[in-house]
Amino acid sequence: MQVYIIAACARNRVIGINGTLPWSIPLDWKYFLDKTQGRTSIMGRVSAVEYPTNEHRPVIVISRSWQAAGKTAPHTEVATSYSHALELAAARNLPEVWICGGASIYEESLASAHKLFITRVELDVKGDTYFPEWHDHFDVLESREEHDEDGTRCITYSNLPS
Numbered sequence: 001m002q003v004y005i006i007a008a009c010a011r012n013r014v015i016g017i018n019g020t021l022p023w024s025i026p027l028d029w030k031y032f033l034d035k036t037q038g039r040t041s042i043m044g045r046v047s048a049v050e051y052p053t054n055e056h057r058p059v060i061v062i063s064r065s066w067q068a069a070g071k072t073a074p075h076t077e078v079a080t081s082y083s084h085a086l087e088l089a090a091a092r093n094l095p096e097v098w099i100c101g102g103a104s105i106y107e108e109s110l111a112s113a114h115k116l117f118i119t120r121v122e123l124d125v126k127g128d129t130y131f132p133e134w135h136d137h138f139d140v141l142e143s144r145e146e147h148d149e150d151g152t153r154c155i156t157y158s159n160l161p162s
Contacts, residue, residue, distance in 0.1 A: 001089060002096040003112050006035055007131055008119035008152075014127030015103065019046050022125045028152055033057075035117060036098050042085045042109075047101035048076070060085045060097070062105060082108045107132040114159050115142070122151040 008028050009015045016022065038056050045063035053059050058075040062085050079085035082105060089097045099109040116138045118131075138157035145154045 001086075001094055002114045003086075003099065003109060004035075004096060004115045004117060005099040005106060005109055005113045006032060006117040007101065007106060008032070008121055009131040010121045010123045010125045010127070012124045012127075013130045013133075014125050015101065015106075015131045016046075016129035017125075017127040020050065022127050023121060023123070025119075025121065025152060027147055028119045028121070028154075031119065031154055032100075036100070039096060039098050040089060040092075040094050041098045041100045042079075042082070042089070042105065043100040044102040044105045047105075051100065060088055086112075103129045103132065110134060110137045113137070116157040116159075118155050118157070120153040120155060122153070 007015060008021070008025070010022070014022060036057055040058045040060060041051070042060045042062065043051060045061060045065065048059060048061040051059060053075045055075055058077075060077045060079050062079050062082060064080055077088055079088055086097070099105060099113065110132060116134055138159055140158035142156040142158055147153070
């Protein structure tokens with residue numbers, strides 16, 4: 001099973017503030033939805049609250065409190081850890097999963113991810129959540145698209161061969 005990470009981060013690696021994205025960039029949101037459509041995503045509880053689930057975009061939420069708090073969402077499974085989420089995905093014979101945040105899930109998934117799809121937002125913004133350092137895990141630049149109209153770069157990296 002292939003593990004892909006998808007994220008948008010500012011130049012200072014900020015990915016969130018108060019549980020939300022610190023920007024609204026329609027082109028990046030479309031890129032994210034296009035990449036994850038028809039695929040299963042793995043994410044933490046805070047990220048899952050804002051994520052649009054449907055039968056074509058199922059989610060495995062990593063949380064110890066999701067069900068205890070009485071939360072439910074259609075097309076959502078709950079895992080208690082990153083490794084448990086991968087076990088659930090493997091049991092479903094999924095060819096790939098997409099890691100969609102938050103920061104601790106990104107950090108834990110870096111070593112096992114095959115590719116990193118990152119949108120670099122050319123801003124320095126205030127935030128309380130940061131994308132982890134990834135350069136030690138990914139060194140093969142596969143593609144790069146620059147979007148001058150919204151100040152973003154969509155970059156795809158491959159993981160270092162083991």
